[in-house]
Amino acid sequence: MPMIEVRDLSKAYGERKAVDGVSFTVDEGEIFGILGPNGAGKTTTVECVAGLRTPDAGRVRVGGLDPVADHDRVTRLLGVQLQQSELQAKLTVREAMELYASFHERPADRRALAARLGLDAHLDVRFARLSGGQKQRLFIALALIGDPRAVVLDELTTGLDPRARRDTWDLVESLRADGVTVLLVTHVMEEAQRLCDRIAVIDRGRVTALDTPAGIIGRAATARVVSFAADSPLEAAELAALPGAADVTTREGRTVVTGTDATVDAFVSLLARRAVTVRGLRVTDATLDDAYLDLTT
């Protein structure tokens, strides 16, 4: 049985269909990413998973339970960190953690959790006085305080500085090592590529791709990137005409051709045929970022 099951989920706000037939499953211990443009329906989807919204149609299960009908039991299984959460301004970090721990029968070790999230030096600071990144870390701590079997993390690292971002990624990896299932909404491609076992790309309320990060990169039109110094004798038009070439641009003094293996082969033949050389030639795999831009509108 999958830990999280979403089948044919639809949810509209008035006339607007925010989620339009989304399906995916997340296995126990898996880190599953949801990517997609602003307004694609990602938050609405995870709010339905968390039982915070009632679907118009479709089926959602967490640990085999209906998150709306079995809300209390699902709350014990599933920790949730959502965007734009708020707490009472006067509550300190310690008080917030105690309060949330009191909702659970077997809460996590608060001190260890605070230390893991770099909050131990801020335990007596009131919520209103925390920086954006500290608030974000507190919400991650609150999502994990019930020692959940699964956790929803929506834009986990937004607002975090680079070090806190890396630490948070390490934390998510340690959750996987503990067998916790993670449903992660993100706009950060590096985060998705590093952390996720599988990814669903959602666009306009529908799943447009569902695969491993490597599978998504491979499936996109631009699987390879050829780049070299822009002072070459090659014309942009002849590069654009190479088989599989998706894009030719010049940036930071380099010509960049995105395409496929066929593009790379044809490029090498072109150099030989024209008997020209280029400086600083590099052939790299496309990143998830490149693939994502191919797959969304």
Ligand SMILES: Nc1ncnc2c1ncn2[C@@H]1O[C@H](COP(=O)(O)OP(=O)(O)OP(=O)(O)O)[C@@H](O)[C@H]1O
């Ligand atoms: N409470 C609401 N009332 C009305 N419309 C809403 C509400 N919440 C979301 N929407 C609309 O539903 C659509 C999907 O929103 P949602 O927040 O699920 O998208 P998202 O993919 O999470 O976007 P983002 O990346 O910007 O967070 C958007 O068009 C949004 O304007």
